[in-house]
Amino acid sequence: MRVGEFELIETIRRRARVGIELSLGIGDDCSSVVVPSDHELLTSTDLLLEGVHFRLDWTDMYSLGLKAVAVNVSDLAAMGARPVSLHLAVGLPAQVSEKQVEQFLDGIFAGLERYQVSLAGGDTCRAEGPMVISVTAQGFCHKDQFIRRDGARVGDDLWVSGTLGDSGLALRLLQSGQKLSPFFEERHHRPVARTLLGQILGSRGLATSMLDLSDGLSGDLSHLLKASAVGARVELDRLPLSQEFEVELQKDQAVFDLAICGGEDYELLFTAHSEQRSEIEKLSVEISLPLHRIGEMTSCPELQLCLATGQRYQPHISAFDHFSSAEGICLE
């Protein structure tokens, strides 16, 4: 990368969208946002490391930029917040060309446009090792409306948006040297954050707890169960699968475990009182996003994965954990 730090920051500054919430954007030591009364400012950070979270021979730089925005905005969606501003810190190795930086920024700005988020600041460095991307996203939520992961109660329904396992399956295909179809490309490299769903669930008070699925259904659901001190029974025959996933499943039944344990779907997993069923079904139609009821919360403090026969099921892979032993599926 030959372009200088300040030149690059100036390019970014010129392109940055500055929403009305931003009283101070790029150019000073800090940025500042004006929080509307009765609202709270929610903040989330994610790190994307080359070689750990992405490989430059598997993804293009535009998709990487778009994904860096989406995965952060997804955390805000998971609280029911409206995304407002974003900070972008990048460490760029010398091997990354000017053209690649431009494509990466095109992806970042496409993401900012898609979610109507302002780029409020960041940091830019030359990296000696692999490429590093750190994004911090901020959003607003009415102080009584944000949805935490500790609010699930025994008897609540368990819901999930979209389909499960597509991104994990795409990664599996990449690892086995296959080229991805446009569908799997999209699901793995250009995930979409469910911002509208998150905000509506929050503002209408429909969900009792929620999180976004980054580490896989079983792993993320376990976090929710622990926070809420409840258990869950998941009916595996209810898991929403895409047609493309079903095709791969026909070829190899072992693929099914990716719907349970595969990461990076960025769908929303939430719990709701059973009286809300029809409201949630209506919402699904209203926003044209499939919402599926896949189980319920139980008093027995464990995660039960049940087959249609009622038998318990144990997946052959576990959810990804960066610090666990090598037995987890490698979602790197």
Ligand code: ADP
């Ligand atoms: P400082 O030395 O005070 O940290 P910098 O020279 O790093 O300032 O950055 C100057 C301005 O440009 C700051 O407002 C900072 O937030 C912004 N900035 C730097 N890098 C980025 C980036 N990658 N994306 C967005 N804004 C950036």
Ligand code: MG
């Ligand atoms: Mg700086």
